[in-house]
Amino acid sequence: MIILLGGTGYIGRAYQRFFERGGIPFRSLSRDEVDYTDPDRLAAGLRYFGATFVINAAGYTGKPNVDACEDHKADCLFGNAVVPGRIRLACETVGVPWGQVSSGCIYNGTRAGKAGFTEDDAPNFSFRHPPCSFYSGTKALGEEILADAAQCYIWRLRIPFNEVDESRNYLAKIMRYQRLVDATNSLSQLDEFVGATWQLWQLRAPFGIYNVTNPGAVQTRDIVGMIQRAGVCRKAFEFFADEAEFMRTAARTPRSNCLLDSSKLARAGVRMTGVHEALETALRKWSKEPVAEAALA
Amino acid sequence: MIILLGGTGYIGRAYQRFFERGGIPFRSLSRDEVDYTDPDRLAAGLRYFGATFVINAAGYTGKPNVDACEDHKADCLFGNAVVPGRIRLACETVGVPWGQVSSGCIYNGTRAGKAGFTEDDAPNFSFRHPPCSFYSGTKALGEEILADAAQCYIWRLRIPFNEVDESRNYLAKIMRYQRLVDATNSLSQLDEFVGATWQLWQLRAPFGIYNVTNPGAVQTRDIVGMIQRAGVCRKAFEFFADEAEFMRTAARTPRSNCLLDSSKLARAGVRMTGVHEALETALRKWSKEPVAEAALA
Numbered sequence: 199m200i201i202l203l204g205g206t207g208y209i210g211r212a213y214q215r216f217f218e219r220g221g222i223p224f225r226s227l228s229r230d231e232v233d234y235t236d237p238d239r240l241a242a243g244l245r246y247f248g249a250t251f252v253i254n255a256a257g258y259t260g261k262p263n264v265d266a267c268e269d270h271k272a273d274c275l276f277g278n279a280v281v282p283g284r285i286r287l288a289c290e291t292v293g294v295p296w297g298q299v300s301s302g303c304i305y306n307g308t309r310a311g312k313a314g315f316t317e318d319d320a321p322n323f324s325f326r327h328p329p330c331s332f333y334s335g336t337k338a339l340g341e342e343i344l345a346d347a348a349q350c351y352i353w354r355l356r357i358p359f360n361e362v363d364e365s366r367n368y369l370a371k372i373m374r375y376q377r378l379v380d381a382t383n384s385l386s387q388l389d390e391f392v393g394a395t396w397q398l399w400q401l402r403a404p405f406g407i408y409n410v411t412n413p414g415a416v417q418t419r420d421i422v423g424m425i426q427r428a429g430v431c432r433k434a435f436e437f438f439a440d441e442a443e444f445m446r447t448a449a450r451t452p453r454s455n456c457l458l459d460s461s462k463l464a465r466a467g468v469r470m471t472g473v474h475e476a477l478e479t480a481l482r483k484w485s486k487e488p489v490a491e492a493a494l495a
Numbered sequence: 496m497i498i499l500l501g502g503t504g505y506i507g508r509a510y511q512r513f514f515e516r517g518g519i520p521f522r523s524l525s526r527d528e529v530d531y532t533d534p535d536r537l538a539a540g541l542r543y544f545g546a547t548f549v550i551n552a553a554g555y556t557g558k559p560n561v562d563a564c565e566d567h568k569a570d571c572l573f574g575n576a577v578v579p580g581r582i583r584l585a586c587e588t589v590g591v592p593w594g595q596v597s598s599g600c601i602y603n604g605t606r607a608g609k610a611g612f613t614e615d616d617a618p619n620f621s622f623r624h625p626p627c628s629f630y631s632g633t634k635a636l637g638e639e640i641l642a643d644a645a646q647c648y649i650w651r652l653r654i655p656f657n658e659v660d661e662s663r664n665y666l667a668k669i670m671r672y673q674r675l676v677d678a679t680n681s682l683s684q685l686d687e688f689v690g691a692t693w694q695l696w697q698l699r700a701p702f703g704i705y706n707v708t709n710p711g712a713v714q715t716r717d718i719v720g721m722i723q724r725a726g727v728c729r730k731a732f733e734f735f736a737d738e739a740e741f742m743r744t745a746a747r748t749p750r751s752n753c754l755l756d757s758s759k760l761a762r763a764g765v766r767m768t769g770v771h772e773a774l775e776t777a778l779r780k781w782s783k784e785p786v787a788e789a790a791l792a
Contacts, residue, residue, distance in 0.1 A: 271580060271636075271639065271640045272576070272577045272579075272580025272581055272583075272584070272640050273580075275572065275576055275577050275580070275636065275640070276573070276577045279569070279572055280569045280572050280573045280577055282569075283568060283569025283570075283572070284569055286569075287569070324622075325621075325622030325623050325632070325636070326622050326623075326625050328623050335622070339568075339572065339622070342568065343568045343569050343572070
């Protein structure tokens with residue numbers, strides 16, 4: 199039985215849809231059922247349900263954005279660094295393989311020569327490589343706590359989007375923000391991310407870190423162009439003059455904008471659509487397949 | 496009622512002795528009685544016992560030394576950074592003033608001109624200023640999580656010692672290590688530390704950070720000389736050639752060696768003995784006043 203932790207969050211709900219559509223038996227454990235932040239209780243739960251694989255899609259993200267993490271540091275640190283360490287302990291105790299949904303937000307910019315960061319590059323937007331947001335710092339610590347974990351995947355998601363209009367979707371955010379920062383980023387189409395992570399396990403790809411992003415990079419201004427051409431939002435988009443103006447007037451903590459190299463994923467045999475095509479597809483289908491979110495809660 | 500958290504640890508037991516000797520009513524709460532890592536339960540406990548002041552002497556230290564924290568990162572991060580944040584939340588909810596036992600191990604070396612670090616200096620041995628041990632990183636994050644906390648003292652302890660021969664006592668460590676690193680440090684005589692922190696609150700000194708160390712600095716070789724002159728240990732002390740040899744042959748993670756400036760404490764009206772005198776006194780009384788530790792557990 200596949201055990202899903204954090205199943206009611208934005209990422210967790212995508213896993214639920216994926217398993218349901220694929221007819222793959224799974225069980226989403228809520229913290230009320232089994233307090234999975236307690237390694238002993240989680241280990242007992244994993245044994246009770248006969249876990250064969252565990253996915254941790256739980257994490258602490260600020261609402262409405264990463265600035266909120268600056269006011270909830272202890273919760274953020276607990277959810278993003280301590281809890282993964284405790285899940286590791288439980289999974290290692292029971293001897294069950296698992297995957298942690300991590301984040302590419304622990305990098306900023308590109309490698310020398312405008313290349314994307316690989317899994318071998320140390321985070322450069324973390325407590326150990328300041329500046330960073332508190333959120334990114336906790337995510338990098340979370341990966342550090344999972345270093346050398348047994349039978350563990352670390353799947354790095356980066357700015358998720360798909361065709362469903364909801365608050366965590368990057369395309370919805372772009373349409374709703376008053377002003378935008380123009381930056382170049384790697385992105386993850388949410389449902390492709392979920393499928394790719396599952397495929398890694400199905401292929402029994404080696405455990406370890408994988409950047410799970412759609413190949414390519416995209417600028418915010420390009421995405422705005424696509425949105426306008428798709429006709430899904432007719433407002434006049436405004437941009438900050440530069441990141442400095444954004445930081446000065448609208449943000450409390452710096453943002454990660456970065457390129458990730460997803461060739462390790464491809465070498466493992468997992469293909470994801472190019473990022474421009476994935477964006478065009480999402481905008482073409484925009485909001486036409488709303489998900490009954492309450493049914494999945 | 497004064498509420499003591501972490502009362503069974505090395506620092507917590509010193510608080511228990513201090514309050515008992517002074518006839519000061521207090522209650523040491525164990526995690527079994529009240530899970531003080533849960534802010535709601537702690538807040539309820541503080542209300543139930545009519546807390547007027549809270550002391551958090553709990554923290555995660557590696558056993559037998561700081562290297563062990565590298566293998567227990569999640570626990571270390573939880574105990575030293577998340578838990579202080581949760582105690583802050585509970586104390587702020589109830590509106591009770593409190594003090595956190597922090598550590599000077601978030602610095603290394605001296606300020607320019609061989610002066611000690613003041614409370615205004617940012618930590619320079621932390622995740623944000625690498626290299627550091629994982630332990631020191633979590634301690635610095637703990638202080639960061641308490642920044643701007645309401646009615647909160649942050650009391651920095653630095654390498655505690657007194658006259659009682661037990662494993663956490665720095666003098667006992669020096670006598671037991673096979674080889675020593677010669678370094679210059681500030682130290683805290685444990686019982687003076689406890690008395691000084693209490694005096695800050697009795698004087699209603701402004702809340703905030705205080706370096707609570709005995710004035711002055713001392714080199715490991717000087718302490719060895721004092722031990723030899725006091726006649727409490729007759730072994731031949733050996734030293735590593737330098738810190739590099741120590742790191743290469745005996746340590747997994749770097750150690751903090753640092754000078755702290757305790758003049759803010761003195762300006763608040765709290766006096767501590769000079770560090771050389773405090774060491775001489777401890778060695779003169781060495782082991783002559785054993786404490787019935789079991790009685791305090």
